[in-house]
Amino acid sequence: MEDKSRRRFLQNAGLATLASVSPLAAEPQREKELFIHHVFFYLKDPNNAQDEAKLLEGLHMLAKVPTIQYVHIGKPANTNRSVIVKDYTFSWMCFFKNIIEEEIYQTHPIHLDFVKNYAHLWEKVHVFDSVGPGKVS
Template identity: 45%
Template sequence: MDTQSRREFISSTGKLTIMSGLGLGAASLEEETAQLRNKFIHHVFFWLKNPDSQEDKQKLIAGLQRLTKAKTIESAHIGVPAATNREVIERSYQVSWLLVFKNDADQEVYQSDPIHLKFIEECSMLWEKVVVYDSVQAK
């Protein structure tokens, strides 16, 4: 049996404890990966007309929060750029909107959902640019 220093033992058990508390254990990752299998991922990035306006950012976030009530959305995440700063990281957007749909058909229904159309009507004046990345499971 390999011997492990006290420091290595404490470090490894501490990491496992933290990961378990966050739901990031190996079984959880496998379960979460399985839950995303064959889902339709819709990721939207917004650049505001007034990028320094906290008021405009909050209006957009509030609009997205109302939009989460659309029936075909399985999961949603509203984000802002993280503090990470590496050459490959795009941080010029102000808000991101990540959605998980059961399939492409549900995403299509979402596009014409009255809640989505109302969001566009109420919030489109806030952004100058929107970029959408849609993805499905690689085969």
């Protein structure tokens, strides 16, 4: 099966499965809400350049999940205000058309491989998910 056809099949199979078991099937409005997934990674050894490079490699691989509309990988900015948190190593923010697309991402083989192959590098992660009206442009 051609790679694009296989990917489309997996996406459609995931959508069909979610529609049959998800409470979202009864809430079509939520399919229209932009979903933002923002993760802050804290390395076990934040001063280890090799670990940092390895995690960055993994994040670039993770960005290939097809349901992601937009991704941003960042490091703490050089800003100084009392409300700014700067103790993380990387910020990973990605946008999805809706929560269903994000749920497909969570179970996608690339995401599962990322967790399996890179989780040993981080001490903790903080995840902030948000939804709201909007369009990805």
